[in-house]
Amino acid sequence: MSEWAPKRFWKITEVSEEAGGYAVTLDGRPVRTPAKAPLIVPTRALAEMIAAEWDAQEDKVDPRGMPVTRGANAAIDKVAVQHAEVADMLAAYGDSDLLCYRADSPAELIARQAAGWDPLLDWLAAHYGVRLDPRTGIMPAPQSEAALARLRAEVHGMDAFELAAFHDLVSLSGSLVIGLAATCDVQPIEDLWALSRIDEHWQAEQWGVDDEAAEAEEIKRRSFLDAKRFYDALHPST
Incomplete structure (x- = not known):
């Protein structure tokens, strides 16, 4: 190189x-x-x-x-010229949201997922008036089209700069709900990142930390935090 x-x-x-x-x-x-x-x-x-x-x-x-x-460059050169496509791609995470796919065992992991993720799904229902339903296992099961349409409209309402930041918040966490929660300051951003890694951290507790995976996660974590800083700078406190 x-x-x-x-x-x-x-x-x-x-x-x-x-x-x-x-x-x-x-x-x-x-x-x-x-x-x-x-x-x-x-x-x-x-x-x-x-x-x-x-x-x-x-x-x-x-x-x-x-x-x-880099985020500003992406907003101007990429997102602004294909806004609808980017918004659709991110909204689609709602139909396979990380928070909705739950383990069927062991009991400890089931409880950890419920404790971390159920409050965010409850917040989504209270804030946006729609509920995404959890499923057990990995087989896909569609969510309510009405719920997805409501969330899709929210994502399409973001401008190119907001959407550029939102892209990383959603894609790095694997969750439309976590991305939305980050933009609304529902929990500290480090806590939201940790909630997106419940499965990985549980696996590490069982089998030990893989150094290469931990290094890759840290890169993603920093990018997630950078995306939040970017988004917040678009809405400075008055």
């Missing part, structure tokens, strides 16, 4: 207000996305996070340390 990376060529990183939002400039020149679109984001808070990532680059630019910039 090539180790080539662009070198830092600028001295001053700033945020500027532009038509339609906020831009980040490097020595006065605006940052653009990989598709060469202007990188303009809807809130100053998000632009400042992007600017901080660019300002933190030293001799060489390392995109791996710029998750917020």
Whole structure:
């Protein structure tokens, strides 16, 4: 793999207000996305996070340390141009949501899943007026179309930037419900991540921790937390 990376060529990183939002400039020149679109984001808070990532680059630019910039690029270059398709893909998680597929044994795992996941399904019912029903085993069983339609409408109502963050919250957890709960601050984001890993953590307790799997999980966990930071920056406290 090539180790080539662009070198830092600028001295001053700033945020500027532009038509339609906020831009980040490097020595006065605006940052653009990989598709060469202007990188303009809807809130100053998000632009400042992007600017901080660019300002933190030293001799060489390392995109791996710029998750917020990558999220903004994805929102502009990818999600905005296929919004309906992305929304449909994420809404489809509701029909096979992690929280609805329960173990039939052992009793300890059954109880752990119920204690962690039932409150989130109860919250979903109270907040959105729809209930997703748990199933035992791994065989697929469809949820109510009315419930799925209500949740689909919620996802389609997100803008491209919200949807870019929501993509990671849902796909990394395997749960539309956890993704929605994260956007609504139902529980601390670290707790929601832990709830998405009940099965894996139980297996590790039985058979021991696999170092490679643990490393992969940590990468996903950081990405999940980054997605929450991205989403929150779109809704700064007033």
